[in-house]
Amino acid sequence: MTSFTVAVAGGTGGIGRNIVNGLVQQGKHEILILSRKSSTLEIGSTSIRTIATDYSNIDGMKTILKANNITIIISALILASPEGSQAQLNLISAAAQSGIVKKFLPSEYGIHYTEEIVSFHPAARYWLDAADALRKSNMQFTRVIFGWTLDHYGLPRVHSYMKPFKYVLDFDNRKAAIPGDGEQPVSFLHTADLARYIGALLEEDDWPELSAFVADTLSWKEFVGIAEKVTGAKWEVKYDSVTTLEKGEATILPQLEGAPTEADYPGMRAMISEFGLMAVRGVLDVSRLGVRNEEFPQIKPMGVEEVVEKAWGKGPGA
Ligand SMILES: NC(=O)c1ccc[n+]([C@@H]2O[C@H](COP(=O)([O-])OP(=O)(O)OC[C@H]3O[C@@H](n4cnc5c(N)ncnc54)[C@H](OP(=O)(O)O)[C@@H]3O)[C@@H](O)[C@H]2O)c1
Structure with a gap:
């Protein structure tokens, strides 16, 4: 090699x-x-x-x-x-x-x-x-894409170097702020698995222009359903309408210390609103473009429920 x-x-x-x-x-x-x-x-x-x-x-x-x-x-x-x-x-x-x-x-x-x-x-x-x-x-x-990172929903028990940032789901307060009606599919991958796929790509002689890797594709509403099941609690859920998102007024959830703030990034609320519009318009579902997971069967990426269960379940270490 x-x-x-x-x-x-x-x-x-x-x-x-x-x-x-x-x-x-x-x-x-x-x-x-x-x-x-x-x-x-x-x-x-x-x-x-x-x-x-x-x-x-x-x-x-x-x-x-x-x-x-x-x-x-x-x-x-x-x-x-x-x-x-x-x-x-x-x-x-x-x-x-x-x-x-x-x-x-x-x-x-x-x-x-x-x-x-x-x-x-x-x-x-x-x-x-x-x-x-x-x-x-x-x-x-090759343009490596996967949709939305799972890291934020696994910290701190599922290790990641990403800074904590609460988006859509707030596990500490059992609250969610869903873009639109939350019905559209969104693709997810943890960046520990992204790194494994990139490691595998380094072994390839030829790269296609697009390399999509996805662990799970489900709607934000279904994600909240998983969160409710794993935490055993009914969550308080609010919906940001498309008009709210188009006005750049998406909800920013209360953040933990060390997370990026609007003071650090003045355009943050507009950016978060744009992420919401991406979900509403279906483009966060990258699985629709065809994924390359099956070419690397040795990599078994962590799914949404697995990450949430490890981070917030009642198993050992909870
Ligand atoms: N799909 C998702 O959910 C998701 C989530 C997060 C990020 N992303 C994407 O992942 C990529 C990396 O994001 P990240 O959050 O990991 O980034 P980050 O930690 O904020 O920054 C990555 C690095 O960029 C370097 N950097 C910052 N400003 C720079 C500048 N003006 N010129 C040159 N270097 C600069 C810094 O390295 P040094 O200080 O060492 O130079 C920094 O450590 C982006 O393309 C982002 O859009 C995707």
Whole structure:
């Protein structure tokens, strides 16, 4: 089996660190992190080198990629701002020009963004721009999508490096704020399983443009039903109407300490409203596009009920 040097850009972040963790556990490749600051990250007995990267300096990044013999880049940069998007576009340019990087997995990890989605979720443009730049490059790329992350519903008992963030379900207070009527299907995956799928993708010679992986597809209403069953309690449920979502006034649930706030991200309520509209318009169901799970039968992703049961059930450790 061939071993590569793989750089995870943004491997210090929530999804990125889960990917790094999974690849280190896989133990097949040398893993490096690209970060705006240099440091060393310890994962078990493995030290992961974090290389200080100036994402505005394309020549500097080319030098880093060549000096470290990096042939695969996995980006987990946050694309929540023009700066984050430009950082990834510059990294794509550096990788394409380096002549050494053969594969680039862009920061996606959501839904299949299209022009139609840009009309109500303008940030989707960042993902489309990255895909366009990759299509023009000579590198292979695949856009890994899965819908909505399960990590928030498993913390802290189901380990994740993602920051806690309550969305739709508030297990501490047995309350839910459902977008629309909550009937449309939504796809879910835990990022520990995302990391396993990415590890498996590294073994493939050729990548298709889209790689969707899904553990479960069910509606937000069905998710609340699972939460009620596992917690043995009737939950208080409110519904944000489509008009409320279109006005950008989605409910923000009370958050735990350490969670992102509206003060940190002034556009947060609008963004959460857009996530609600994605659910209402059915685009959070990525299983409709065809998933690749069956190509990797060795990976058995945790389903919604499994994660909720581990985190909130009355089993051992409760
Ligand atoms: N489907 C879902 O439910 C879901 C949930 C969450 C996230 N996501 C997606 O997953 C991806 C990563 O999200 P995340 O929450 O893991 O991100 P994050 O933790 O907020 O940030 C990831 C990393 O990006 C780097 N970064 C931040 N701002 C930057 C900038 N202006 N320029 C360059 N680097 C910058 C930081 O690394 P350094 O400080 O080390 O440079 C940070 O650790 C995004 O594409 C996001 O949309 C999907």
